[in-house]
Amino acid sequence: METTISRLSATEKALDIIYQLENKYGELMFYQAGGCCEGTQPQCFEKGGFFPRMNDAMIGTINGHEFWIDRDLFEYWKYSHFTLDVTDGFGPGGFSLETPLGKTFKVHYRLFTKEEYEHLEPVKRSE
Structure with a gap:
């Protein structure tokens, strides 16, 4: 049986946040836009608190919570693994649920190897 490679992971610090x-809001979702007001940092919302645009990409889940990225940003980063992390401070926009905790989610990227890229989990697209 062939093993599929995940496009997404999270650090222990991110999982703690x-x-x-989860304890405060219940089900969550993440969305990473391509820039402008919210920058390119991932935003965390209550599930259903943000509606992905047509053809945006859901690249995986973290603790069961969907992680969506902007369709154009996905085209740019589709050869990269995303690792969700968290840092102290306030990110652009301040709309994300971790903001009142004085934290900001961020992503570290690394390129997939050729072998990994050939065995990636499928991406779900919004309709």
Whole structure:
């Protein structure tokens, strides 16, 4: 049986914040836009608190919570693994649920190897 490679992971620090947010808000979702007001940092919302645009990409889940990215940003980063992390401070926009905790989610990227890229999990697209 062939193993599929995940496009997404999270650090322990990010998971700790996600657990706090789950306890307060319930089901969550993440969305990473391509820039402008919110920058390119991932935003965390209550599930259903943001509606992905047509053809945006859901690249995986973190603790069962969908992680969506802008369709154009996905085309740019589709050869990269995303690792969700968190840092102290306030990110652009301040709309994300971790903001009142004085934290900001961020993503570290690394390129997939050729072998990994050939065995990636499928991407779900919004309609």
